[in-house]
Every structure is written in structure tokens, then in C-alpha cells.
Amino acid sequence: MSLLITNIGELFTNDSHARSLPASAAVVLDGERIAWVGAAADAPAADERIDADGAAVLPGFVDSHAHLMFAGDRAAEFGARMAGEPYTGGGIRTTVGATRAASDEELRGNARRLVREALRQGSTTIEIKSGYGLNVPDEARSLRIASEFTAETTFLGAHVVPAEFRDRPDDYVALVCGPMLALAAPHARWVDAFVERGAFDEDQARAILSCGKERGLGVRVHGNQLAPGPGVRLAVELGAASVDHCTHLSDADLAALTSTRVECMCHDGWDTTVATLLPGAEFSTRSPYPDARRLIDAGATVALATDCNPGSSYTSSMSFCIALAVREMRMTPAEAVRAATLGGARALRRDDIGVIRPGARADLLILDAPSHLHLAYRPGVPLIRTVIEAGRAVFT
Numbered sequence: 001m002s003l004l005i006t007n008i009g010e011l012f013t014n015d016s017h018a019r020s021l022p023a024s025a026a027v028v029l030d031g032e033r034i035a036w037v038g039a040a041a042d043a044p045a046a047d048e049r050i051d052a053d054g055a056a057v058l059p060g061f062v063d064s065h066a067h068l069m070f071a072g073d074r075a076a077e078f079g080a081r082m083a084g085e086p087y088t089g090g091g092i093r094t095t096v097g098a099t100r101a102a103s104d105e106e107l108r109g110n111a112r113r114l115v116r117e118a119l120r121q122g123s124t125t126i127e128i129k130s131g132y133g134l135n136v137p138d139e140a141r142s143l144r145i146a147s148e149f150t151a152e153t154t155f156l157g158a159h160v161v162p163a164e165f166r167d168r169p170d171d172y173v174a175l176v177c178g179p180m181l182a183l184a185a186p187h188a189r190w191v192d193a194f195v196e197r198g199a200f201d202e203d204q205a206r207a208i209l210s211c212g213k214e215r216g217l218g219v220r221v222h223g224n225q226l227a228p229g230p231g232v233r234l235a236v237e238l239g240a241a242s243v244d245h246c247t248h249l250s251d252a253d254l255a256a257l258t259s260t261r262v263e264c265m266c267h268d269g270w271d272t273t274v275a276t277l278l279p280g281a282e283f284s285t286r287s288p289y290p291d292a293r294r295l296i297d298a299g300a301t302v303a304l305a306t307d308c309n310p311g312s313s314y315t316s317s318m319s320f321c322i323a324l325a326v327r328e329m330r331m332t333p334a335e336a337v338r339a340a341t342l343g344g345a346r347a348l349r350r351d352d353i354g355v356i357r358p359g360a361r362a363d364l365l366i367l368d369a370p371s372h373l374h375l376a377y378r379p380g381v382p383l384i385r386t387v388i389e390a391g392r393a394v395f396t
């Protein structure tokens with residue numbers, strides 16, 4: 001079935017190869033793909049038609065960083081933080097307890113609820129991490145269930161050292177590299193590690209990420225969230241697709257992100273490690289935001305994602321992250337929307353999403369607004385009118 005979207009107020013394509021579009025643009029979808037983009041007057045016939053009524057149309061959001069495999073919540077911890085307690089990541093172990101105690105159906109139901117909540121708000125692609133099981137069966141089932149919802153699954157057995165290994169972290173590293181990875185890898189596309197004081201040091205993280213790489217998983221890293229550290233350096237060294245948080249960066253980190261080409265199965269085979277910024281985490285932990293302007297001006301590729309998790313960032317809203325990025329991280333609205341779409345696609349090494357051009361997946365949003373500016377200009381307002389996922393209007 002083909003679908004013509006016409007009367008578009010602003011078409012935000014992210015397509016650098018496209019000729020500049022006329023004021024009145026149209027898009028034709030054919031099945032799961034975009035078939036045609038151009039002037040409304042030249043649009044080919046289609047089976048069905050949506051009148052965008054002068055609204056902005058943009059690619060579906062690509063949320064390249066979310067932790068949806070968990071049970072319970074930590075609202076009390078959030079309340080304590082807002083009363084002055086610091087965030088340390090220590091609460092992760094609370095969620096580990098709740099996750100281990102949950103049935104498969106509870107974990108699946110919670111993930112389903114959040115994937116749907118995210119989709120309703122425009123996230124047509126979402127990455128899902130494990131990391132609240134932290135033993136062999138619970139990490140394996142987290143990824144098995146995650147893969148029911150997305151192809152972008154990430155093994156985060158190296159989230160923190162669980163309580164039962166507190167005095168022997170190297171034994172835990174061996175468990176992650178051995179039996180845990182063996183059962184998790186068949187359900188995962190990526191391997192990730194939290195490189196931070198209180199989680200994993202550089203050598204431990206290098207060991208785990210290298211084992212994942214040997215099993216064919218792509219690398220992504222949680223780095224430089226709470227303090228300066230080796231996360232960015234290690235991510236670039238290992239050819240990671242993305243290093244996430246990037247709140248505390250040295251000049252050397254910045255140079256590594258902008259000057260090192262890493263191999264990828266995308267573009268011409270080479271790309272940089274994407275800096276993925278997660279302003280929901282700074283919001284919910286009342287911490288200083290990363291400086292996106294510094295990264296962009298230095299030439300880094302920046303992505304925006306929610307980090308949706310019950311501890312540090314319990315939001316599934318990419319629009320909220322865009323508004324924060326504009327207000328608090330010195331991004332222009334256009335840069336923030338690009339980072340939330342094309343940036344996320346690059347962080348996942350995907351060429352088929354985050355862009356409106358013929359051949360790309362037909363994931364599109366029609367806003368209740370005439371331009372992308374409104375996503376930051378009208379924060380907190382539900383502006384995603386229509387969500388089209390793989391050619392199908394799933395919310396309208």
C-alpha cells in the first residue's frame with residue numbers, strides 16, 4: 001500500500017544530498033519504505049493520502065540509549081535527591097533486587113508499557129539494555145525479552161558489580177566475560193560497560209568489552225558521567241559506535257572523539273565514535289549538563305537519547321530531551337532535532353533510519369506545529385500528532 005503525505009508545512013529531512021525542497025513538499029511511502037520526496041505538485045499518485053495541514057514532518061526519533069528491562073521504580077530515591085541527596089549510581093542495586101524477583105511476564109509487561117509510551121511520543125526506534133539482572137539467568141532473560149521489542153539490544157552485564165561479588169570484582173568480570181556473555185550474546189547486538197568510579201575501571205571494562213567484540217557484538221560505553229575518567233578514551237580505542245553521557249570531558253577526550261576514525265558497517269566503512277548526550281539524567285540527578293556546543297563546535301557527532309531508567313532518568317520523551325538540550329546545552333533547535341534522529345541513527349550505525357529520503361524506513365512524525373522549533377519552544381506540550389512506523393500510522 002502506498003501513502004502520500006501532502007500539505008507539509010516544513011519537511012525536516014536530514015538528507016544532505018537532497019536538493020532544497022520547495023515550500024510545499026510531499027512524501028510518498030510504499031510499504032515499509034519511503035518511495036519519493038519532492039514538490040507536492042509533482043507527487044505521484046498513491047493509494048491513500050494524509051493531509052498534514054501545514055504541520056512539520058520529521059523522521060521518527062531514534063532513542064539510542066534506554067534501560068527498559070527492569071521492575072519497580074525509585075521515586076523515593078528521586079524525592080531524596082531533590083531534597084539534597086547526591087546521585088551515586090548506588091540505587092542500581094535496588095532495581096537489581098526488584099528485577100531478579102520479577103516474573104518474565106512482569107518484565108515483559110513493563111518493557112511493553114515503556115516501548116508504547118516512547119512510540120506514542122515519536123520514538124520509532126529504541127535501543128534497550130539489560131543491566132539490572134547481573135547474574136547469568138537474569139541477564140539472559142532480560143535480553144531475550146528485550147529482543148521481542150527491538151533489534152537494538154545491548155548487553156550491560158557490566159553495569160555495576162552486584163552485592164554478592166562486592167569483595168571479588170574480578171570474579172564478576174570473569175563471569176561476565178564467560179558464561180554470562182555466552183548466554184546473552186545470541187540476543188544482543190551490542191555490548192556496553194559503565195566505566196566510572198564505583199562501577200568498572202578501565203582494565204575491567206576493556207576486558208569485558210573486548211570479550212563482547214570477539215563474540216561479534218558492537219561496542220558502546222557509559223563514560224564520563226559523574227566525573228572525568230577513562231570512558232571516552234577507552235571507547236575510541238575499542239572503536240565504539242557511541243560513548244554515552246560525556247558530561248565531564250577533557251580536551252584530550254574531545255580530540256579523540258573528533259579525530260579518530262573507527263571502523264563501522266556504515267557509510268564508507270568509517271565513522272567517528274558518536275558522543276551521545278542524555279540530558280534527562282542531568283535533569284533527574286540535578287547535575288551540570290554536558291556542553292553540547294563545545295562538542296559540536298569541535299566537530300564531534302552528537303546524539304541525544306533519553307537514558308530511560310528508573311534511577312537517573314525516568315523519561316521516555318525525546319521531545320523533553322530536545323527542549324533540555326536547547327535550553328541547557330546550547331544546542332540550536334535544529335541541531336537538537338538532528339541529534340535526536342540522525343545522531344541516534346549514527347550512534348546505532350544505521351543508515352536506514354533518522355532520515356527522510358527514498359529507500360529509508362518509513363518512520364515519520366507529523367507534529368501539531370508548523371516547525372521543528374516548537375519542540376523546544378513549547379516544552380512539555382504533546383506535539384507529536386501522528387506517528388508513522390514502517391509505513392503504518394500507529395498513532396494519529
Ligand code: NIG
Binds near residue numbers: 091281310312
Ligand atoms: O545511564 N550510569 C549508569 N546507568 C544508568 C543509571 C541507572 C540507574 O541509576 O538505575 C544511567 O544513568
Ligand code: FE
Binds near residue numbers: 065222
Ligand atoms: Fe544509561
